[in-house]
Amino acid sequence: MDLLQLPSELLYLWHTYRTEVLLSAGILFAVVRLALHWRTRRSEQGLTRPALSSIEEKSLPALIQQPVELDQHTKLPSPRPPRPKIGPKRVTGTKRAKDISTAQELAIDSVQPLIFYYTLGGTTRVYAEHQASLLSSTSERILKPEVLDLAQIDYDDYFISPPKSPNANTALFYILLVPSYDIDTELSNFLAHLRETHHDFRIDTAPLAGLAGYAVFGVGDSREWRTEREGYCKDAIDVDKWMARLTGGRRGFPLGQGDTGSDGGVKKTLEEWTKGIKGMISGLAKGEGLGEGMKGSGEAIESEDEDGDDEAESGALVLENGRAENAESVRKPSKRSQTDDLEDLRAPIPVDFTTTRPSSKTIAPPPKAMVPVNSPTYNSLPKQGYTIVGSHSGVKICRWTKSALRGRGSCYKYSFYGIASHLCMEATPSLSCSNKCVFCWRHGTNPVGTTWRWTVDPPDLVFAGMKEGHYKKIKMMRGVPGVRAERFAEAMRIRHCALSLVGEPIFYPHINELLAMLHSERISSFLVCNAQHPDQLAALGPVTQLYVSIDASNKDSLRRIDRPLHRDFWERFLRCMDILREKRFTHRTVFRLTLVKGFNIEEEAEGYADLVARALPAFVEVKGVTYCGTSTAAGAGLSMGNVPFYEEVQAFVLSLEAALLRRGLEYGIAAEHAHSCCVLLADRGRFFKRAEGDEGGERKWHTLIDYAAFFRCLESGKAFGPEDYIGEPTPEWAAWGRGGFDPRDERVDRKGRPKAVEVVE
Ligand SMILES: Cc1cc2nc3c(=O)[nH]c(=O)nc-3n(C[C@H](O)[C@H](O)[C@H](O)COP(=O)(O)O)c2cc1C
Ligand code: SF4
Structure with missing residues (x-):
């Protein structure tokens, strides 16, 4: 083909394919336009946020919540309106506790x-x-x-x-x-x-x-x-x-x-x-x-x-x-994944019914000694004069025992009940207690607990250990100047045991057996409990005199002064009052009030009178607190300022007597021991009486105990009550206003110098 034919050839081709060419050009144009349009939009969108996926959305609040330092002039940007969420809402994470927003x-x-x-x-x-x-x-x-x-x-x-x-x-x-x-x-x-x-x-x-x-x-x-x-x-x-x-x-x-x-x-x-x-x-x-x-x-x-x-x-x-x-050996199971959602939770929760993990009730830790050898308590008690017996008991000779050995007077229990202090052993079968009274002498280191969960020593070991410890200490008095030979000889035969030293004697699981052992050797018993163990109190067997410490007249005051471990301490306390009321025909029951100025004296006489009305004890002993001067006492906010003067104790006793009379309760002041800052109120109907066989005679207080009669009653195996072992009339020198010091003893001051007997009128 020569060049002159080219135009006609092209014309022929155009006429043959013009439709396809025009169509293709149109499509190409459309594609290019579309591509250009799309590119422009993409570059615009690059300046703003892309639409969020549900996953990306979750991470965003974390960014937004970054703390921003603002000064007061800074204006917070108005928040972008929330985008409508697409798809089901997914909930993740854990429920947040209500807190300060x-x-x-x-x-x-x-x-x-x-x-x-x-x-x-x-x-x-x-x-x-x-x-x-x-x-x-x-x-x-x-x-x-x-x-x-x-x-x-x-x-x-x-x-x-x-x-x-x-x-x-x-x-x-x-x-x-x-x-x-x-x-x-x-x-x-x-x-x-x-x-x-x-x-x-x-x-x-x-x-x-x-x-x-x-x-x-x-x-x-x-x-x-x-x-x-x-x-x-x-x-x-x-x-x-x-x-x-x-x-x-x-x-x-x-x-x-x-x-x-x-x-x-x-x-x-x-x-x-x-x-x-x-x-x-x-x-x-x-x-x-x-x-x-x-x-x-x-x-x-x-x-x-x-x-x-x-x-x-x-x-x-x-x-x-x-x-x-x-605890390390007990591993926690793996937690649910943080991405668990509500839909997952619809599935039944798998429960492993084959679990064999024992509960805390099935394997109890083995019991330990209450006072383990070399524990701080074990080391500190002997320094305070205690002899530790076995793993939970103790014995100590008190200052009145030493005083009586030297003929310098016995404690108030001699004036009120006829117990010569040099014949008395002060002990406890439980150094542990369920209270932490502000005036306690335990120096804050003794164990406390609400239940007995220590190893238990058998009562014969406890009894033998107490006697051994007591006699050892008495023997140490042999060379002390002024100890009277006849009293020293008498002291080698224990006649009385005060289970009141420290701790809670009724806590000891074999307390009844221990009491029986004391009685079998004709050792009379006084037991002081803290009104926190009603079940043990109800189950308590014979005891010569049963005390309950009444350290406050109302719940708040009791919490403050006794600092009990039991959360239901007040209910326990009241139950003990009711048990005491029931026991009044089988036991010589005594309320012991320890007065602490600023804690439990002021305006509490009426409350105490209500408690007496509830429990009807035979006696109410009112005693001013003794300041032990330890850091524990100081720690509890106690100082010498909290020790009432004897006149204050006397004034309180008078107001208590009056409050009792207003309730129709005939209690009277039977005896006092000024030196111990202690006064005794007694039930007039039971203990203010004529001497046996003296129908026309004068009524007198009869607070002393006939110990021989007590043992006779016990050994008879028959039921008996406090009236069966009332002793001689209370000595004249112990009557209200006479001071309560036996004139046959020599009264000395702290330095051992003779002192005149004071008579408080
Ligand atoms: C009976 C007793 C037990 C103690 N047990 C622990 C103990 O287990 N762990 C410890 O770190 N310190 C122990 N200590 C030390 C006391 O936490 C520490 O002496 C503290 O200062 C006592 O404070 P407080 O004087 O206010 O009671 C114990 C102290 C005592 C007296
Ligand atoms: S009754 Fe108490 S204070 Fe009195 S001699 Fe016995 S242990 Fe000491």
């Missing part, structure tokens, strides 16, 4: 610190007060700290829900100063309360989430408890964990630990720690909240992480005080 935190303008402490020896109270003074001077936003003794407060007022703060914008911050003890103390009770509250299905899982926060400082001794595994600061660690759960993780500051065994001592560490607390509380008072993201600073999930112990609790290795032994 961020809005509330911002509204806080002041913080009220509450410093809780517990103490046996008194030192932690001093630290608490010191810390309060360190926090006091800070700023207007931090209110004056309140210092609260855990042994004095009602846990329900503070640890089920927070108390009301002084005003709406004031938040409460709890600081807990917690020493540790390897014995049962009220702290065990407090820990049990926290644990029970956490597990109580009627109470929110985080009932204390309304607090601004909390912090715990532990006090321990690393010389003896070297590591946390060995028990160093263990009680504080437990308190911290429970508080994390109860507050939904509002730990404001890490657990502090003060070591009494370290060079700098506890004070220095506490001061450092308090500096940190101060800064943190200041932040709270400015509405800064606890902050986020810092370990231990506020997310409830953190305390969930600590729930491993719950598993240990339900496992086999739980001790009665709620602590898990060897």
Whole structure:
């Protein structure tokens, strides 16, 4: 083909394929246009957020919630309206406890610190007060700290829900100063309360989430408890964990630990720690909240992480005080994945019916000695003059025994009941008690507990050990100047046993056998119990005289003064009153009132009269407290100022007698022993009488005991009552107003110089 033919050829091709060409060009144009349009849109969209997938959406709040430092002039950007979500709503994560909301935190303008402490020896109270003074001077936003003794407060007022703060914008911050003890103390009770509250299905899982926060400082001794595994600061660690759960993780500051065994001592560490607390509380008072993201600073999930112990609790290795032994060996099961959703939850929850994990009830820890050899208690008791018998009993000779050996007078029991002190053994079969009375001489180190869970020594071992210990101490008096030979010889035959030394004798599971052993050797018995063990009281067999300590006339006062371990202490106390009323025909029952000025005297006579009306004891012994001058007493807030003068005791007794008369109860003042600051009221109908066979004679008080008659009654095997062994009339010198000192003895002052017998008119 030559070149002249090309145009006609092209024309021919055009006419043949023009339709296809035009169509293809149109399609190509459309494709290019579309491509250009799409590219433009994409570049525009790159400047804004892409539409969210449901997964991406979940991570976004975390970004948005990053704390932003704002000054007051900064305007918050108005939030973008939420995009409608596509697809089913997926719920993940765990339920958050109700807590102080961020809005509330911002509204806080002041913080009220509450410093809780517990103490046996008194030192932690001093630290608490010191810390309060360190926090006091800070700023207007931090209110004056309140210092609260855990042994004095009602846990329900503070640890089920927070108390009301002084005003709406004031938040409460709890600081807990917690020493540790390897014995049962009220702290065990407090820990049990926290644990029970956490597990109580009627109470929110985080009932204390309304607090601004909390912090715990532990006090321990690393010389003896070297590591946390060995028990160093263990009680504080437990308190911290429970508080994390109860507050939904509002730990404001890490657990502090003060070591009494370290060079700098506890004070220095506490001061450092308090500096940190101060800064943190200041932040709270400015509405800064606890902050986020810092370990231990506020997310409830953190305390969930600590729930491993719950598993240990339900496992086999739980001790009665709620602590898990060897908790590491009890692993928690793996948690549900954080991505579990509601749909997953519709499936039946798999339950392993084959589980063989024994419950805490099936494997109890083996019982331990109440006072283990080389424990602090074991080491401290002999220093206080006690002889430890076996693993839970003790004996000690009292100052009146020594005094009587030297002819310098016996105690009030001689004046009231005819017991010569040099013939008396003072002992206890249980050094443990369920109270922690402010005036107790136990120096704060003796074990306490609500139930007997120690090894039990047989009664014959206890009895033999008591006698041996007593005689050994009497023999040591042999060379003491002034000891009268005839009294020393008499003292080598025990005639009476006062089961009242320390602890709670009725707690001993073989108390009836022990009493029977005493009686079989013609040793009379006085038993003093604390009105906390009604079942044991009801089951108690014969005893020459049965005492119940009545340390207060009402619930609040009893809590304050006896600091009982039982939560139902008042119900137990009242039940004991009713049991005593029933026993009044079989036992010589006595109320022992120990008066402590500022605690249980003022305006309580009416309350005591009501209790007498309820129990109808044969006698009411009223005694002023003896100040033992220990740090425990000081720790409990007791000083010489709390010891009433004898005139005050006398005035109280008169008002009690009047209150009883107003109730139609004929009790009268039968005897006194001014030297012991002690006065005896007795039931006039039973013990103010004429001498046997002297129908026309004068009525007299008959408070002495006919011990021979008591043993005759016992040995007869027949039922008998207090009226069957009433002794001679109460001596004249012991009558009201005569002082109660036997004129045959020599009265001396503290330095042994002769002293005139005072007669109190
Ligand atoms: C009977 C007794 C038991 C103790 N047990 C422990 C213990 O298990 N772990 C510990 O770290 N410290 C223990 N300690 C040391 C006390 O926690 C420490 O001395 C504390 O300062 C006592 O405080 P307080 O004087 O306020 O009672 C114990 C002390 C005593 C007297
Ligand atoms: S009754 Fe008590 S105070 Fe009196 S001598 Fe006996 S142990 Fe001592």
